[in-house]
Amino acid sequence: MEGLSRxxxxxxxxxLARLLTDRFGVAxxxxxxAGDHPALAWRRAGLMNVTGRPDGPGRVPPVPLTTLADxxxxxxxILSASTRLPASGALLxxxxxxxxxxxxxxxxxxxxxxxxxxxxxxxxxxxxxxxDDWSLAGAMVQTDVxxxxxxxAFVRTWPRETLVERGRVLGLALAADRPAARxxxxxxxxxxxxxxxxxxxxxxxxxxxxxxxxPLAGSLLAMAGARVTKVExxxxxxxxxxxxxxxxxxxxxxKQSAIFDFRxxxxxxxxxxxxxxxxxxxxxxxxxxxxxLGVDAEREAARGAVWLSITGHGRHDPAADWIGYGxxxxxxxxxTSAMRANCGETMFVGDAIADPLTGLLAAxxxxxxxxxxxxxxxxxxxxEVVAFACxxxxxxxxxxxxxxxxxxDDADLYALxxxxxx
Numbered sequence: 001m002e003g004l005s006r007x008x009x010x011x012x013x014x015x016l017a018r019l020l021t022d023r024f025g026v027a028x029x030x031x032x033x034a035g036d037h038p039a040l041a042w043r044r045a046g047l048m049n050v051t052g053r054p055d056g057p058g059r060v061p062p063v064p065l066t067t068l069a070d071x072x073x074x075x076x077x078i079l080s081a082s083t084r085l086p087a088s089g090a091l092l093x094x095x096x097x098x099x100x101x102x103x104x105x106x107x108x109x110x111x112x113x114x115x116x117x118x119x120x121x122x123x124x125x126x127x128x129x130x131x132d133d134w135s136l137a138g139a140m141v142q143t144d145v146x147x148x149x150x151x152x153a154f155v156r157t158w159p160r161e162t163l164v165e166r167g168r169v170l171g172l173a174l175a176a177d178r179p180a181a182r183x184x185x186x187x188x189x190x191x192x193x194x195x196x197x198x199x200x201x202x203x204x205x206x207x208x209x210x211x212x213x214x215p216l217a218g219s220l221l222a223m224a225g226a227r228v229t230k231v232e233x234x235x236x237x238x239x240x241x242x243x244x245x246x247x248x249x250x251x252x253x254x255k256q257s258a259i260f261d262f263r264x265x266x267x268x269x270x271x272x273x274x275x276x277x278x279x280x281x282x283x284x285x286x287x288x289x290x291x292x293l294g295v296d297a298e299r300e301a302a303r304g305a306v307w308l309s310i311t312g313h314g315r316h317d318p319a320a321d322w323i324g325y326g327x328x329x330x331x332x333x334x335x336t337s338a339m340r341a342n343c344g345e346t347m348f349v350g351d352a353i354a355d356p357l358t359g360l361l362a363a364x365x366x367x368x369x370x371x372x373x374x375x376x377x378x379x380x381x382x383x384e385v386v387a388f389a390c391x392x393x394x395x396x397x398x399x400x401x402x403x404x405x406x407x408x409d410d411a412d413l414y415a416l417x418x419x420x421x422x
Contacts, residue, residue, distance in 0.1 A: 009034065010034050013071035014031060016068070028075065032071045035067060047066075049103060051104055079371055089360050096356075122178075123160075124174060127325050139170055168323070175324070180338065182391050186361055187365055187378055205227065206281045215240065313332065326355035330348070332386075335349045366378070
């Protein structure tokens with residue numbers, strides 16, 4: 001990735017196509033296009049409405065996030081020859097915020113669950129989307145905290161790495177704000193010996209995920225022609241069911257449903273049988289949690305399946321046990337740092353942006369790996385997908401031009417999709 005040009009975003013689609021074709025041994029009938037300019041796509045996806053200070057202008061990040069989204073979708077379209085896929089990957093980055101009517105809030109995430117707080121040595125993103133997270137946050141700073149002001153006061157007295165170490169042990173999603181690492185690839189893939197050749201037809205997909213990134217990947221695979229079964233637990237259904245019903249349907253309406261009691265041995269046997277028949281499995285769990293159910297990712301990949309593991313920070317130790325959501329993972333990937341370097345202000349970018357970006361890439365990588373013969377365990381970390389996009393960041397002069405271009409654009413926003421009919 002050395003020596004990227006001033007317009008390095010235009011090289012991103014070709015770089016992604018080369019990564020996928022070289023890694024999984026597939027051929028693309030055409031080269032994916034770069035789509036709309038990243039500044040225009042950002043505005044037309046509605047993402048300026050959720051990026052910036054509440055009392056300031058909508059902002060464009062100096063990172064071609066929409067280009068990665070568009071290129072991932074285009075790779076999937078080329079490989080599957082599907083005519084049902086959405087017209088724009090960028091649209092999917094802004095879809096939820098538009099449906100929910102979210103607004104930009106600077107150093108508070110658009111969905112209000114994550115904040116950038118000052119520690120003794122820099123900024124820390126702390127995400128508390130669950131009620132139980134507040135007691136864990138209190139344990140992290142060793143005192144009871146009942147609101148963000150109280151938590152911020154205690155965070156100011158601790159160094160970031162101490163808080164990150166404590167918080168991750170407790171199961172909190174948090175990340176230090178720092179510049180992105182330059183990554184040559186947005187995923188890790190381990191190949192397993194298997195006898196399958198190139199595949200065509202409709203793969204069987206088992207979707208074990210919840211919320212956004214994994215369900216989006218499963219929905220795109222369904223639109224590409226796969227047969228997708230969504231798996232939920234009787235005791236812990238997908239938390240996305242508690243959100244916008246139309247958005248949940250967009251992510252899951254094309255899937256079959258299978259609900260299992262994970263405490264029941266008969267149901268667990270049925271679950272393992274379903275996974276054992278799958279061509280592609282999507283999951284977002286800690287490896288030890290899967291092993292407790294008798295599910296082994298390496299074993300499934302070794303028989304020829306494609307295993308898509310979507311996590312906040314990766315499957316490698318110690319990151320395999322770190323929790324991450326879209327906003328804090330984007331901070332870990334360097335996006336807030338890039339924004340501050342660009343416009344001198346600290347803020348979140350988009351709406352849990354690492355989630356849909358990773359979901360799009362997971363769908364493309366999953367189909368490419370299956371089409372190339374399978375036998376792959378692919379780890380996609382939200383933070384690393386963002387860091388990869390940051391590798392193609394604009395120069396300071398170019399980033400200024402992007403902002404001007406977006407502010408001058410008066411085209412209609414991309415049309416929202418309608419959710420599947422019931």
